[in-house]
Amino acid sequence: MTNNRLFDDASQRLQLALKYVDLPDDVLTSLSYPKASLSISIPVRMDDGSLQIFQGYRVRYDNTRGPAKGGVRYHPNVSPDEVQSLAFWMTFKCAALNLPFGGGKGGITVDPKALSKMELERLSRGYVDAIADFIGPDIDILAPDVYTNPMIMGWMMDQYSIIQRQVCRGVVTGKPLALGGSQGRNSATGTGAFYVIETLQSQLDLVPSETTVAVQGFGNAGAVVASQLAAAGYRIVAVSDSRGGIYAPQGLDIPSIRQQKEASRGIQAVYCEGTVCSLVEHQVITNEDLLKLEVDILIPAALERQITAENADQIEARYIFEVANGPITSAADAILEQNNILVFPDILVNAGGVTVSYFEWVQNRSGLYWEEAQVQGQLQEKMVAETQAIWQISQQQGISVRTAAYVHALNRIGAAVTAKGTRTDYLNP
Ligand SMILES: NC(=O)C1=CN([C@@H]2O[C@H](COP(=O)(O)OP(=O)(O)OC[C@H]3O[C@@H](n4cnc5c(N)ncnc54)[C@H](OP(=O)(O)O)[C@@H]3O)[C@@H](O)[C@H]2O)C=CC1
Ligand SMILES: O=C(O)CCC(=O)C(=O)O
Numbered sequence: 001m002t003n004n005r006l007f008d009d010a011s012q013r014l015q016l017a018l019k020y021v022d023l024p025d026d027v028l029t030s031l032s033y034p035k036a037s038l039s040i041s042i043p044v045r046m047d048d049g050s051l052q053i054f055q056g057y058r059v060r061y062d063n064t065r066g067p068a069k070g071g072v073r074y075h076p077n078v079s080p081d082e083v084q085s086l087a088f089w090m091t092f093k094c095a096a097l098n099l100p101f102g103g104g105k106g107g108i109t110v111d112p113k114a115l116s117k118m119e120l121e122r123l124s125r126g127y128v129d130a131i132a133d134f135i136g137p138d139i140d141i142l143a144p145d146v147y148t149n150p151m152i153m154g155w156m157m158d159q160y161s162i163i164q165r166q167v168c169r170g171v172v173t174g175k176p177l178a179l180g181g182s183q184g185r186n187s188a189t190g191t192g193a194f195y196v197i198e199t200l201q202s203q204l205d206l207v208p209s210e211t212t213v214a215v216q217g218f219g220n221a222g223a224v225v226a227s228q229l230a231a232a233g234y235r236i237v238a239v240s241d242s243r244g245g246i247y248a249p250q251g252l253d254i255p256s257i258r259q260q261k262e263a264s265r266g267i268q269a270v271y272c273e274g275t276v277c278s279l280v281e282h283q284v285i286t287n288e289d290l291l292k293l294e295v296d297i298l299i300p301a302a303l304e305r306q307i308t309a310e311n312a313d314q315i316e317a318r319y320i321f322e323v324a325n326g327p328i329t330s331a332a333d334a335i336l337e338q339n340n341i342l343v344f345p346d347i348l349v350n351a352g353g354v355t356v357s358y359f360e361w362v363q364n365r366s367g368l369y370w371e372e373a374q375v376q377g378q379l380q381e382k383m384v385a386e387t388q389a390i391w392q393i394s395q396q397q398g399i400s401v402r403t404a405a406y407v408h409a410l411n412r413i414g415a416a417v418t419a420k421g422t423r424t425d426y427l428n429p
Helices: 005-018 025-030 080-096 117-134 150-164 188-199 222-231 254-263 287-291 330-338 352-366 372-397 401-420
Strands: 036-045 051-062 072-075 102-109 212-216 235-241 244-247 283-285 297-300 319-321 342-344
Touching (some): 025 401, 051 080, 051 117, 080 352, 188 222, 188 372, 212 222, 330 342, 372 401
Antiparallel strands (some): 051 102
């Protein structure tokens, strides 16, 4: 699995950062492989009576700083390599935000839009049946990612509780409020990204009314950050979803586009059936075109490997904020840097989601639930503090913001590896 390209590329970021930290070799050695990887087959009885088998995965990359934490993705391209890479990124994201978690991730290779709601529920419960011995509130905690949502998290928590014969809220975050979810989790990824941009506003010379933004992906992460930026006065000139994008140099009416996209969900449908392309009268563009627009801020908020060595030279944005995980390859990073395009990395920019997941886990453990204002206040405090710390490392050491974020995370992981001592037995933690 470790020879696979996405993971090899992800590891290169760590190699770069190692030059700027003074840590024992044990730290890198302990971070070279995932702690555990599980591959499963999930049998699902389909509505027509047939049996289908789906492939699923859960990877616990590291748990030195706490239980593994990370989302579950439903997508046709989910692979062991992708899940391992996503779990690797979660490890550094949780450390960069100083959350007491390691990194994990899961996924199922499926086109969830092709399933009925009942099939989706059976698949989600089957996934938990198959991984139940691998996860737990103090072992590995699930959450939403691409094409999973609070409803699916609720099914997963319920299934785990059935297996354990007790209510186990803390094994899944991103749940519906009715099942112990947290205020603010649904919008946390986009809101966290907004706080990162807001924190850097003066350093980057951003005047909202004069700043143009293009956002790729109009889901939980992309639609929220677009809305927050639009509300703050930024001019969102392009947005897209899986079927393409729209462009309007004078700026798009984001609340209306969001409302219409949401309305396309229907009463029973889990996923939005409409595309931003068909919703309003604007110039239709492709996802590839969107990336090449001359804008101040480009926000990839869909899938990984969107900006590669092939198109990096055509990127005309001044700043890129990675709301998606892994949207830029390491080869593209080098080209963008040469072209003076400043990249703000996924492990910082999209960390609002896992931060509010942490708050949800804390609330589940204490049994005391927070008001929305408390969640927002603590999210903002954390995003601002860690953004400033990472920016400072980048400026002081003259390194990219991505490398600075890895340095920041590595110092915390390194301290935990060292504090654990030299024990090498298998019974970890
Ligand atoms: N949810 C979370 O809490 C977090 C998510 N992230 C990351 O953010 C990114 C987006 O996740 P999230 O918003 O939650 O997922 P969602 O499932 O909510 O939305 C995904 C969005 O991406 C669009 N999309 C899918 N494929 C493509 C494509 N090939 N090109 C352009 N757009 C596409 C979808 O289009 P359509 O509407 O047509 O289906 C949809 O608008 C992922 O990289 C994820 O890992 C990171 C941290 C936390
Ligand atoms: O909320 C979480 O635990 C993790 C969300 C996630 O999968 C991510 O940050 O990529």
